[in-house]
Amino acid sequence: MKKPITELVEELVTPIVQEMDLELVDIEYVKEGKNWFLRVFIDSDTGVDIEECGQVNEKLSERLDEIDPIPHNYFLEVSSPGAERPLKNADDFQKALNKHVAIKTYEPIDGEKQFEGKLTSFDGENVTLTVKIKTRTKQVIIPYEKIAKARLAVTFNF
Template identity: 70%
Template sequence: MSKKVTEIVEEMVTPILDESGLELVEVEYAKEGKSWFLRVYIDKEGGVDIEDCGQVSEKLSEKLDEVDPIPQNYFLEVSSPGAERPLKKEKDFEKAIGKNVYIKTYEPILDEKEFEGILTGFDGREVTLEITVKTRKKSVVIPYEKVAKARLAVTFS
């Protein structure tokens, strides 16, 4: 099998989501304990509800049964990405401008590998964050290819 399970599932679920006006956030295939889990995170403007998740789960489950791309038994979970939605694609970063985000980098930038602040800019090559250091605001520019993980960050005020 040349394609990864996540890629196959992404190709299968995209048309289902398109017809329902939903967007794919992430497909995850992971072993936890003795069980395998196929998790599909979906979203839409205003958020998804249990009905959206149920419909996608039902349609995707039918397709998976037809094609049977996964040899082992697994549990299918379709859900919202939650408040701390991962930022995976360029469009995710563009949509998150003005929001509080958490970014972890592959290597240190200004002696740090973890940053949290307001995403103030993204041009496809660089991510610009406004962070607060000892009550002073400071801008940090992170090369996009150095971003290991990024997500929205929930702030409690």
């Protein structure tokens, strides 16, 4: 059975980012309009700059050209995940402790499927958020396996 493009790209790009002491955050392979995009998101503890993105792009592009796994034209983009970085695994949740996050669940919890607040704890099975509802705060416990999507959330204090 043929591997999905994202898995193949992960195998190709992982040694490149490790060699540069960077972290692979996510890979997307999507069609937008009539164009296909292969997006690779990288980061580090100090962030990434355009030069590092360019170096990863160039090295990955060479590897993709060698094995030519994608039969049609596509755009390769390598970038930082930005301020609203996705939380994809348990390590990401641990790193996001005490930060503001947005979470969508597969099914309602207390009648809601979308939550935003401070990630106050993660024990591997449950995520605890402190959410603000009007003038009061409330703890919401979300089972980890019920999380469909999660990301850091940008907050603005005026």
